[in-house]
Amino acid sequence: MTTAVKANRVKQRMVVSRLLQALPILVLATFIVFSLMQLIPGDVAVTLAGENASAERIAQIREAYGLNQPFLAQYGDWLWRAAQGDLGASLLSGEPVAQTIARTFPNTLLIAFYAVLLSVLVGVPLGILAATRAGSPLDSGIMGAASLGVAVPNFWFGMILVLYLALTFKWFPATGFVSPREDFSAALWYATLPALALCTNGVAEIARQLRSSLVEIQSSQHVRTLHAKGLSPARILWKHGLKNVSVNLLTVVGLLFNKILAATVVVEAVFAIPGVGSSIVNAVLQGDFPVVQGAVLAMVVTVILVNLFTDLACTVLDPRISEA
């Protein structure tokens, strides 16, 4: 068997085992969310019944929506249906949850991927710049800014951006959103400020990690061999240095995606974006558990897929991983 075929087998096996491992995580995540929902004060039946409803009416509604069932029964019911592809409908609006997700998730994914892209586009050059001038004032400047960038919360930076870029200079719209499914370029336009707000941590994180791994690799023995072979410093950096740190970088980007996806919840609230994050927040406040469950499921599935993809990309980039 050739090495390539062997490597492919290894990759296939890895994908299957990863997907199987993901199942319990999905169940656990939805179960935790479901349990937490029970702790939220307020009663969705009261909301549904409207103002001044009688106790009888509320009890009826409870009955109709299965809200009087024991906690585990409710969860089991949800899980059973979800396994068959039925995520239920919103208790309040009656909109099927799948439809809510289809409506809101592209918006969330757009700002999340946009933010990851910006982090990479800005963070990678900064990291390389700092690494190639390690110890210089430029390096200290970049690293100082990066330390700050890691520490500053996204929403705070978002506020500042809105204040300057939107309200003062009027370069970007302050709030609102266009769905990427309707008009992609307009959607990008509206998503720019939220993505900028989301990417500060990412830029800082990527620049720092890339610099440190590049500096480390530059002083490694195999890079000394490359110098001894007569390669130019540029070739050593761009060909060997970057490929050597790419696995590390990809791992950082994968983790960053998870962080950014979680942070969209806050940033969507700041910019009034109709994304999954805001639907989760609203649904939680109103006790609309099918929506919460469905949205969380969508988030978790996305995170699992992105992690799987990063792991696969790592095995392509680093021949040693498929051996393990």
Add this chain to the structure above:
Amino acid sequence: MAQHTERPRPAQDTPLLSVENLSISFAHPGGETAITRDVSFTVAAGERLGVVGESGCGKSVTGLALLGLLPATARVRGAIHFQGEDLSRLPASRLRRLRGSEISMIFQEPMSALDPVFTIGEQLTETLRSHRKVSRKEARERAIEALAEVGIPSPAQRLNDYPYQFSGGMRQRVMIAMALICRPKLVIADEPTTALDVTVQAQIIDLLREISDSTGTALLFITHDLGVVAETCSRLLTMYAGEVVESAPVDSVLYRPRHPYSSGLLCSLPGLSERGQRLPSIAGRVPAPDRMPRGCRFQARCPHATEGCEQPQPLQPLTDHRLARCWRSAELTLPGAVTP
């Protein structure tokens, strides 16, 4: 008008490499630490020169300095003439064209000296293609030949393998193939077998000697193993505390060393026929770089030290193309290795 574009050709008897008064120090916040002082030696075309000396005496830094591979904190003084050019004064780009092409280096650690994320085929062809105008296909063929030459079985298949798929000895063979792929005039081998098993060590040493014989490549062989020097090299350079203390043809120095330090190394050897021996230890310690005596650096450990040894000791020419850094070398009769 005639243009003088040709480089000065070395005369027939000029050595391939001639190092003159090479002094290396490292700058640090508190000042500068001198590591080697006035190291001079020559390597003729095709010659194999062994360099021995206690750990820390500056063998590796000297080897690295020849190729300009020391870190930026290093200060290098002196001249390194190679084929009529002073390497220490060459612009970086010109020096780069010599590295891996005219002068190659083999390092001690084969496990970490190759790039883990590229196939060895890529690493071999890259070396060739950065110095010679050859097509991809041709480079591949040359890489296969190079692997075959260093005794790697089924070289065409191994080309697609990554370093982690090779054993230590096989990796060192790959390193040797890579060092030789451009047919350099000089290979600097810095303890190329120290990290390997004893049986593999012997194979690698034999391989280096055979290749040097068949291709006429000169070898600067840094080692701890005097047995290897005896078998492989024609001349021996003994270093002590950053200085060359003796330079002599191997045949004569092994049995008649002219410097007490060389003698100390040789006469405590169990037998030259045994390979894989580390340098024997001699009682006492090397003075710290900042506490070097003004006179002979070996005096604190020398059994023959007398009044007069506190004077600076120049490297003195003796008969038979030999040099020794000891004013008493003419009067002393020093023991060498036990005759086998």
